[in-house]
Amino acid sequence: MSARGTETMEVNHAELRQWCHELPKVELHAHLNGSIRDSTLLELVKHHGDNGVLISKDVEQMILEKGTSLGKCFELFAVYHVLATDHETVKRITKEAVEDFAADNCIYLELRTTPKKNEAKGMTKRSYMDAVIDGLKAVDTVDVDLCGCELTNKKNGDRRRKKIFVRLLLSINRNEETSAATETVNLAMEMKDMGVVGIDLSGDPTVGQWDTVLPALEHARKLGLPVTLHCGEVRNSKEIQAMLDFNPQRLGHVCLLAEEDWERLKSLIIPVEICLTSNIMTQTIPLIEYHHFADLYKSKHPLSLCTDDTGLFSTTLSNEYYKAAVSFGLGKEEMFKLAQEAVNFAFANEDVKKHLAQVYEEVKARIL
Numbered sequence: 001m002s003a004r005g006t007e008t009m010e011v012n013h014a015e016l017r018q019w020c021h022e023l024p025k026v027e028l029h030a031h032l033n034g035s036i037r038d039s040t041l042l043e044l045v046k047h048h049g050d051n052g053v054l055i056s057k058d059v060e061q062m063i064l065e066k067g068t069s070l071g072k073c074f075e076l077f078a079v080y081h082v083l084a085t086d087h088e089t090v091k092r093i094t095k096e097a098v099e100d101f102a103a104d105n106c107i108y109l110e111l112r113t114t115p116k117k118n119e120a121k122g123m124t125k126r127s128y129m130d131a132v133i134d135g136l137k138a139v140d141t142v143d144v145d146l147c148g149c150e151l152t153n154k155k156n157g158d159r160r161r162k163k164i165f166v167r168l169l170l171s172i173n174r175n176e177e178t179s180a181a182t183e184t185v186n187l188a189m190e191m192k193d194m195g196v197v198g199i200d201l202s203g204d205p206t207v208g209q210w211d212t213v214l215p216a217l218e219h220a221r222k223l224g225l226p227v228t229l230h231c232g233e234v235r236n237s238k239e240i241q242a243m244l245d246f247n248p249q250r251l252g253h254v255c256l257l258a259e260e261d262w263e264r265l266k267s268l269i270i271p272v273e274i275c276l277t278s279n280i281m282t283q284t285i286p287l288i289e290y291h292h293f294a295d296l297y298k299s300k301h302p303l304s305l306c307t308d309d310t311g312l313f314s315t316t317l318s319n320e321y322y323k324a325a326v327s328f329g330l331g332k333e334e335m336f337k338l339a340q341e342a343v344n345f346a347f348a349n350e351d352v353k354k355h356l357a358q359v360y361e362e363v364k365a366r367i368l
């Protein structure tokens with residue numbers, strides 16, 4: 001290829017990246033602690049290291065190797081939870097995560113987090129969540145709509161300021177007991193007027209029993225809380241079948257499904273949260289060319305592109321769109337439609353969805 005040809009391609013890639021950045025996006029699968037900035041993490045490591053809590057060198061090494069296998073991710077999450085589980089830090093990482101998604105032109109963010117108890121720091125699941133809400137109130141680069149009302153005051157009444165809708169999902173960790181999982185569901189219910197819109201099941205897929213968390217998930221369903229489940233990150237046909245039997249509002253990942261489970265997923269038409277970079281970096285999927293996005297997309301199965309853990313996997317939602325475009329040959333119209341349709345799978349109410357739909361209508365002529 002001539003030097004000129006290479007140059008043209010590079011320009012196109014840069015332009016495509018820029019376009020993906022400008023596209024208004026909807027994020028449905030983002031974990032708070034997985035979205036911590038590297039710079040913040042290193043600062044926290046230093047702070048704790050200086051206090052003799054953790055050996056900085058080991059942690060720095062872990063950060064360098066972050067996200068390179070599913071096992072390494074969960075080793076690192078254990079570290080994150082030591083570093084980030086106090087009220088001030090929870091507030092800080094929430095503020096920064098929302099500001100980062102907004103800077104990436106995300107117009108709706110469903111942020112999920114596992115409410116944590118920490119007696120030594122006087123933290124309850126409720127006070128952890130209050131710190132998250134404090135973080136949302138502290139956002140100052142963008143207007144945040146939490147529960148139908150804007151949290152941040154419009155600086156100088158500037159109507160042109162960017163706006164992001166943030167809704168929260170409370171995560172049940174797979175290794176929690178039934179009572180702890182049920183406590184999280186009850187907390188979600190208690191915080192329904194504070195932007196909490198649903199329940200997620202996540203955590204290390206090699207631990208925990210479906211039967212232990214099922215009563216809590218059924219409780220959520222009875223209370224009318226939508227549920228999304230991390231599904232098929234490891235081969236576990238029995239659990240995957242039980243998850244399909246449960247028939248949740250959404251599923252995350254769905255990587256390692258046997259043929260008949262795959263067909264069942266499609267016939268149930270459960271919307272899927274696709275996390276391309278996450279699946280490749282954790283080696284759940286060996287190569288992007290083999291990713292099940294292609295099959296779901298071709299079958300017109302409902303899906304949305306998501307980041308999972310922007311910090312852990314050094315990605316952004318724009319980057320996920322860019323990756324989908326170059327890996328599966330999607331054009332701008334197709335990507336626009338993908339982003340626009342993700343609105344339908346959000347757990348927010350119809351008013352929010354109408355507002356988001358309008359944003360896409362308004363921007364369409366300019367961006368396509």
Ligand SMILES: CNc1ncnc2c1ncn2[C@@H]1O[C@H](COP(=O)(O)O)[C@@H](O)[C@H]1O
Pocket residue numbers: 031032033034073077078112113114115171173202203204205230233278282308309
């Ligand atoms: C890589 N794929 C994944 N699979 C399963 N669970 C994951 C995950 N990525 C993140 N989490 C879940 O989210 C927690 C971090 O955010 P919060 O502390 O809740 O804010 C992790 O501890 C894990 O339980």
Ligand SMILES: [Zn+2]
Pocket residue numbers: 029031202230252308
């Ligand atoms: Zn996830």
